[in-house]
Amino acid sequence: MNVMAKAEKKISSAFIYFFGSFGGILFGYDIGVVTGALPFLQADWHLENAASLVGWITSAVMFGAIFGGALAGQLSDKFGRRKMILMSAIVFVVFSVLSGVSPDMGEASAYYLIIVRMLLGLAVGAASALVPAYMSEMAPAKARGRLSGLNQTMIVSGMLLSYVVDFLLKDLPGEWAWRLMLGLAAVPALILFLGVLRLPESPRFLLRKGDEAQARKVLSYIRKNPAEIDQELASIKETAKEERQANQKTSWSTLFSGKYRYLVIAGVGVAAFQQFQGANAIFYYIPLIVQKATGQAASSNLMWPIVQGVILVVGSLVYMWIADKFNRRTLLMVGGAVMGLSFILPAVINWMMPNMNPMTIVVFLCIYVAFYSFTWAPLTWVLVGEIFPLAIRGRASGLASSFNWIGSWLVGLIFPIMTASMPQEAVFAIFGIICILGVIFVKTCVPETRGHTLEEIEEQGTNHGRVKASNPEN
Template sequence: MMYLIAAIAGIAGALFGFDEGVIAGALAPLRRDLGIDPVAEGMMTAAVPFGAFLGAIVGGRLALALGRRRLLLAAAVLFVVGALLSAFAFGLWTLTFARLIIGLGVGVAAMMAPLYISECAPAAQRGMLVSIYQLAITLGILGAYVVGYAFHESWRWMFAVGAVPAIALFVGIFGLSDTPRWLAVRGREAEARAALARVREKSESDPAVKAEFAEILTGATQDENRKARLSDLLTPRVRPALIVAMGLFLLQQLSGINAVIYYAPTVFELSGFSSTTTQILATAGIGVVNVLMTLVGMALIDRLGRRLLLLIGFAGTAVALSVIAIGAATGSEMMGKLALGGLVLYIASFAIAIGPLPWVMMSEVFPLDVRALGMSIASLVNWGFNFLVVFSFPVLVAEFGLAGVFGLYAVVCVVGLAFTQWLVPETSGVSLEEIERHLDSGRPLRDLGRFTPRAA
């Protein structure tokens, strides 16, 4: 049952990835049909992360009152509307508005889907199950690249395809209940107990279900009378969790991932791949690496633990970006091979750690009473810097060249190594209630489960 839940919620990730990746194949025909300049291109492309920024604000405010399920249903509707408006857009600004609507759906779903999975999953499998969301993102990106290749002359068909998984998300979520923890905190104990038994595929009288529900109910009873405020996130109890969640998303975005995802064909063009078809095929190859290495990360996340994977990921991306930057700066005759090899290493390193782990840890580190609000603020950092990177990339490349931009991203990844070493806790195999008790104790968050991840 948990795998079904994670797969359905993961469709939101596939839509996120598709709507990010589809623009890579659509830019060439859009430039031809609409004649857009770099600034207009940046605005249209960045409309999705900007809309997601707004969606994260809305999601954070409504998550406790409306629940995770209703907001995922609303996000599915936004995805359908945005996809159809994009397909029938009659100009640049209509298309930009349509992608803004898609972004609203992305922002809401990107909060609610990991949260939904996290609040249903058993502790020993939580990391892997939440990572299904990131796997779905990579599958969505790869699907977008394939669609871009299949409909390389028609950007309208590329965008229209996005309505299909959006409808599937609505149908799938419609058949599920809300999470046991949300139902418990809203005082709906009977429904919460039934929901927990259903996702564990056991009877309500099973001793393990009773014990887990008692722990959930204790936490919910303590939190149900607390109304989360922004000031709560700055208290000594919650501030360490906020720093970790915001910091990981900041580093994820400034590592340049969305510049690579949105503009991969452009990067290959600047690296010497002259054929548009070759650029798209090379980009699709990067998408395949992204999917495969995300699967590797899922297999390791509850075994090696969050911290070690993050260290591996930041080290690999720093090396890969440095190789591309040095090759571009020196004008190497092997720049095409360096770009392809560097991007493969970059995507592989990103996919096993930097991609999934901010989503996983965002859904883990906050106490229940401020979880939705804390995730909302972390998501704002994610989408704000996503917008900044995507909007600025064509402008920065025109000003400083590929070497300067990728060199900057490499420096960020080195900072990520230090951030992980000094501040990130190990949450592998630790229940959400245990994490909350650790925060309540006043002990440093970085000492939580440090160096002792539990095997799945």
């Protein structure tokens, strides 16, 4: 036992934060890898005219993630964050390999891959829920903002890594290229598993299970001041007590009571708009978008995902720099307006100048990704983390996450079907209109949370409910 304690004592806070957030790499890698694999998969299985199957293969991971996030949240309360991250890594390894060895048996192959990717999505959804929870419970309060930015940087770094791998493998025979691209997702999952084996359990979970001695030991790895450890233990105990009391007094119907309705609609609405604005259409289908615009083979356009990935990583770093310098609403409205125009203007230009350079749409897509990367991409989850009062936080956060994954799944599913039936510019113009609607939603339905305590934010919701009650015609 002493040997084990000695080994644990050597764990540095940098190691804990790095591997605690490493799940974001898996999340990002699996989101991005299908971008390069899809052109080769389509050619190998002759799916060029099977838009619905292509949509399902692409979006199956997000469909599984809808359930993976909710399931992991409940199981992690019972078994612990660390154990569930380990289980997610194992699921990742198994189903990444099974994706890469998909049997070649005609149309049935597509259905096999869809099912396997749905099961893989359970791990993706779990990672998206468990990593932020683990990080928020390990990080000191003063560093939580930066570390939430670290999680976003890990996700987009995983996407960039997958784009680079896709590019490096593009000259292999088509039937090998897509299999290796999908199968290699097992490598970062294995690294995560080995890293998390050395991670301690979250002190919050340990206290919930009554193991205060172990919780104190874990905090000693990542806090230097004994007085700070005592204060944090007391704070965790008090918060856990309040949450237990809150959960006993609330139900799903509580979310839509007059007192909380305004804040729930705001948080869930922002989470839904983030996906319905169409970002994932670019991330999943950019080689096919360039192919449709220029006529060049999608498999020869794998440099464009790397460009998008670099923009995303740089944008995540820009966000960490500006996060506390501008209001949340301002960034969301400016970002959404530019994103909307980036989608709408190509359709307008093409209508006015039918001989428009086909690469114009790709340039505008890069502008969209740039503004998305430091506004809606990170701020959605910052705002969701701040806006829900303690009494409804668990249920409301789960609802916001579910709507976000549903949006991600639907965009991945319907985009190829839409582009098969109408011009690409018209499809993006529709997403552009949704971006503008998102701006209007933020302006009219979302309170400012920057610089406000959680209690002040809750008071805004309560006051808004009172105003609505006294002015029912509004």
